[in-house]
Amino acid sequence: MRTEYDFSPLFRSTVGFDRMFDLLQHAAHGGVDENYPPYDIERTGEDSYRVTLAVAGFKPDDLNVVAQQNMLVVTGERRSRAEASGGEQQRQVLHRGIAGRSFERRFELADHVKVASADLADGLLTIELKREIPEAMRPRRIEVGSAGNNVLRGPQPQRQVEGQAQVA
Structure with a gap:
């Protein structure tokens, strides 16, 4: 249900x-067709991740990896074998158990996650991701002063702010 x-x-x-x-x-x-191609998502470090897709039969030219803002799109479109081999020889496939259909797989990425690399080996497309938080957004230590120091020195004289005169 x-x-x-x-x-x-x-x-x-x-x-x-x-x-x-x-x-x-x-x-x-x-989704109806959301299980192809199968994939794994791994955390490989504190700020690094790996997405691995099983793309048996696809060549690097058949795959397209696009990183957009907060989105990773992986598409695969396998050219026919006759087209790929220049039409030299016709093959008759008696059973097709290896999926080779076109696909589009989308992954939502968190803010500041960037694609570091994409490699194809042994039928697995491996995409390395890295979270790169800008320096301005990283936590920083704030020095805590002592309020008692100001009391001992007495009241501070008023200062003139540039362009404005303070009247007491």
Whole structure:
């Protein structure tokens, strides 16, 4: 039994969470063809991740990896074998068990996650991701002063702010 959740009441009282609600609705609906190609997502370090897709039969020219803002899109379109080999020889396939159909797989990325590299080896497409938080957004230590020091020195004289004279 599938339950539909209505997030519209939350849209009335929140600002800037649209992307999160879209992700929740997408996860609730699932998808018909969302299991091809199979993939793994791994955390390889504190700020690094790896996405591995099983793309047997695809060549590097058949695959396209595009990093957009907060989105990684991997597409694969396998050219026919006759087209790939120049049409030299016709093959008759008696059983096709290796999936080679076209696909598009989308991954939502968190803020500041960038694609570091993409490699194809042994039928596995490996995409390395790295979270790079800008220096301005990193936590920084704030020096704590002592309020007692100001009391001992007495009241501070008023200073003139540039362009404005302070009147006592």
